[in-house]
Amino acid sequence: VTTLPIEMEPIDGGITAPSGFRAAAVSCGIKARALDLALLVSDTPASAAGVFTTNRAVAAPVLVCRDHLARSSGVARAIAVNSGCANACTGKPGMTAALEMAAATAAAAACPVEQVLIASTGVIGLPLETAKVTTGIARAAGELRRDANRAAAEAIMTTDPWPKEAALRVMTPRGSFVVGGMVKGAGMIEPMMATMLGFVTTDAAIDPLQLQRALRSVADETFNAITVDGECSTNDSVFLLANGTSGVTIDESIYPLFVAGLKGVCETLAKEIVRGGEGATKVVTVRVTGASTTDDARRAARAIANSPLVKTALHGGDPNWGRLVAVAGRAGVAFELARCRVRIGRAVLYENDTVHAEREPEAAEHLKGKEVDLEVDLGTSGASEATVWTCDLSAEYVRINADYRT
């Protein structure tokens, strides 16, 4: 293992911050008056990687992307994304629509169809209005710009409260490269292998196999470590395009710098999803320690992060540590009550089978903030740990999802 000094700086520009990428966003008519279609084009063929939902009710665009990545051996020129309709559970007409969407994108980018990736997000079971989408793509092709990143991030939103983007410049001994990205996702968020819709670009040069390896490992520690409501959607996809226009080639010697830059962008985007979770008022970092295995630690952290009783208590600012213990106890992992430890903020509320009620005011104070930090030590002799990010559960989440289609 070589350790390189990692030097990175946040920059503006989101998905088009890396050189050689242009984007456009239009209102194609799926949504009433809002931007609902984004197009991203690389000026040159880019190495392409993707991680996709593990949901077995997989949407048509995901099937198309898997096929295209295989047929192109990991090369892509363009990505088209619509919001307002997920094109999921739409049967054969849905697949036809997805293929027409891909064909229109290939025409717009003047590239082979297998070098096109597509994504859809929105209501499940609604037919995709193909004419609107293909007309929109043709129009967007005439409006591609280097500074349309924010409009593109807006066009992929559903219930997201704001557009989410990030970019970093990464210094290497051979010069610098840029990683940029945008993401959407507010409900139906619990990644399994991949998550929601994420789009990441870089002007580094890296071959498709290494690119896929980097995306897979980074996704596990970022997008796959968040949960809003424990739901894994039919359309979850994260795409990564690398067009090499920075002139910096990623080989094994600077691969760690590439992963660090990629992780920096992905972690920022992942936390933004949580921060903008449906009805969320707090971002919660759930850390589980003292686990027998990493798998146990992840399982317990995820159980806590998805517990409605924990999430409502956090929403109410109640340092109800007993609920944390109860969830850890039911998570199906090795657990020793007598050696379990619970911390909220800096206040250890339960340790060595002893309750520290006198520290609850300190914990309650911590819970008033927008950033909550809590830790449960499972009390086993193991030292494995995991971190998951989530948000609180508010009445607003219920309102949003009770009324989603009305």
Add this chain to the structure above:
Amino acid sequence: VTTLPIEMEPIDGGITAPSGFRAAAVSCGIKARALDLALLVSDTPASAAGVFTTNRAVAAPVLVCRDHLARSSGVARAIAVNSGCANACTGKPGMTAALEMAAATAAAAACPVEQVLIASTGVIGLPLETAKVTTGIARAAGELRRDANRAAAEAIMTTDPWPKEAALRVMTPRGSFVVGGMVKGAGMIEPMMATMLGFVTTDAAIDPLQLQRALRSVADETFNAITVDGECSTNDSVFLLANGTSGVTIDESIYPLFVAGLKGVCETLAKEIVRGGEGATKVVTVRVTGASTTDDARRAARAIANSPLVKTALHGGDPNWGRLVAVAGRAGVAFELARCRVRIGRAVLYENDTVHAEREPEAAEHLKGKEVDLEVDLGTSGASEATVWTCDLSAEYVRINADYRT
């Protein structure tokens, strides 16, 4: 398999409907002014069975009950229950308090301590105020009555909106016997092996091993088939006492009648828990068919029943069948999208990869009711199925649990 005509009639009297049982309820001072302590006594030693939480953060009273049932070989005379404090995560002082609670109950019922069962429900991590409980038990012992069943059902409530009880008279060729019961449970409800607090009595005569066998199998189909919020508590317990005073002895020939009567009472009580779930406005029957295995069917049904997106859509009266498909797809079970079928009420909304949007108004009409019935066929070649009962998720659930301790 012999099939007997099963003849049963609902009767009043709840937990003391069977002969030979008396109850009392007092306000011992854990809660401000409400009933918070119930005592149940059998006039004669009764066969006793129990099923308990699988949560590893198990509460002190559960440990005491397991020990007592083993030491008494399944015989009990009395059960004491307090609400307002779960006596869970309370360390050694909590165990001492539980043993003192049992000792006071033994004194009150004039029986060996191992013939006593105890239960606590309420806030986790709060010390049990032993003096209040033991004084309350002594006072309750002087007030035992045949008609205190409803007061007892009230005394075990926490956030329950109403007391929950049921009783049935079961006819057999040798005369009739009665099964009665009461239950509490509103949040932190997802049974694993047992669930919440349930107390069932019968005046049938049945030996402890058969009693335990009957309770285990019936609990799996009733209390273990409900979920409010996917949480398995630290204190979940269901107790069953059989004192034999009806003169009807349960042998293998009429055992099916005993199970039928027991199931009748337990199913009523289990559904009452769901109906009174925190913030619930609807009782939802989730049926999963076309599964490869019964385990798959149960897992998918439970995933649907615990999905916040499904539960909020039901709350909003939105026939958003796409969410049902999405949850079935992520449930980790065998699933064939092209042959999946979704029904809400009588309206089949998705079948053979085809969306029937024209039937949504009929489904929406069904969702206006208090009783919702839905079915997801997983589309596999298997024919296994399972049913789970749950409730919708409302803003009121969030309010209750955000403010529980304040």
